[in-house]
Amino acid sequence: MSEKTAVSPTRQEDFPEWYQQVIRAADLAENSEVRGCMVIKPWGYALWERMQAVLDGMFKATGHRNAYFPLFIPLSYLEKEAAHVEGFAKECAVVTHHRLEAKDGKLVPSGQLSEPLIVRPTSETIIGAAYARWVKSWRDLPILLNQWANVVRWEMRPRLFLRTAEFLWQEGHTAHETSEEAVEETMKMLRVYETFARDYLAIPVITGEKSESERFPGAVQTYCIEAMVQDRKAIQAGTSHFLGQNFSKASGIQFQSRSGAVEHAWTTSWGVSTRLIGTLIMAHGDDDGLILPPRVAPAHVVIIPITPKEDTRAAVLEAADKLAAQLREVSYHGVPVQVEIDSRDLGGGVKNWEWIKKGIPIRIEIGPRDLAQGTVALSRRDRPHKEKAFLPNGDVLSGVTGILDEIQAELLARATAFRDANLKVIESKEDFYKFFTPANSDKPEIHGGFALAHWNGSAAVEEQIKNDLKVTIRCIPFSDSPEAGTCIFTGEPSKQRVVWAKSY
């Protein structure tokens, strides 16, 4: 009998379809009747709430506070920054009316607005306008704010979590007295994202700067964290922008400096979105569904009572409740161990598989035989699904955080090994093209990865490679000792290797 996977097709067979099926199998989200928009279901939203909680704490710890700015932005605001217009104009939802009137049994828009409003694709301009009001003196700086919000970008090809017309994110917006301070802020928040990705999502990321063509519209410099997922493509998991004085000039954020001169503030913005959920799915999921890193898992442990006989049912359920209560007393990195009890009247196998698909780190079965022996059967999501350890009750309580840490570490180790195995130093144009060309062009197999190659810094070369291979520069990685060399495409001098990949 061949081993049946919980998710079909497998990653090897059809990665994009596998991704969609994992979302369904894990009950994370579904497509809405509104094109490009998603319904985030409780398990998916709980995951987002965990991410929010951790990130919010990290933002507060770095001196930021939360605020909230309007969903609607006057059209004229977007026009203020030329590059910004260029970047976002083509994907804005526009509100033109403020009333509906009944007409022939239908509702038709009425009450035209004197100036159309756009639904925020990002909030630089409206926050900039507020900062312009708030900043008078160098003593008013810095302003360090964040907002948790939804934004709308009218995308051509939506994909659940990865690219949706509406998505949830946080956007940090800061204003500073000096360029140096703003740059420092930009880097600081990038490091927050890097830490979050590594220590919580168990995803190793490459940090670096975007090339000009990938830069945020209106930014002076865009920095990013780039992750590799299991089809070896890159995904930008977070960005941090040094905006220079572009937006403060556009919005009029001016202050009197220590010397009395009127100067424009230096601003930054930085964000991560629900795309992190998509990244997590593709980084860790397997052919049996989602795998959640314990530090962001909405629940750590599910207890599945096994009640084959009526006369032992009550005792088993009682033991399950007791174990759950004891586990909840245990603290895992500052949060109580989150325990679910699945006492639905279903077969044990069915319940087990549901939780496997949902990616819960630990499954504990407790049945009559365990009661007699004072044990439980414990399974881990990072191990083969049939593997069970029979542990004395006490060992579960004392060992649960250790097991969770092991799972967390294992996921990071796997993702890192995978990333490193598919990261190649490439020295010639020929090897580069070979690296990114699938053997089967009709139905491309998983191929490629991250290529570290020298580049002369020319946007034209980037454009050519993008046209030929759909490969782009994901980032110019930070390096203490950049190794100079020769551009593999032009033979011209290169300051350092950059990271090339196909991307989401």
Place this chain on the structure above:
RNA sequence: CGGGGCGUAGCUUAGCUUGGUAGAGCGCGUGGUUUGGGACCACGAGGUCGCAGGUUCGAAUCCUGUCGCCCCGACCA
């Protein structure tokens, strides 16, 4: 927005060429037997065949339009 494909029950789909008013598997409900890894039996609910026109005595089936989804481009977190 261009090129291709597809819309039949919650999901996967048969039927369409050759028009006669819809069938299956999974899932769901009830009852029972089960339950330490995706159980079984019986009964049952669920479909204006994406939508709107047209042709026809009659349309899931043929024609036109439209909407949506998927894949490939262009664009993007």
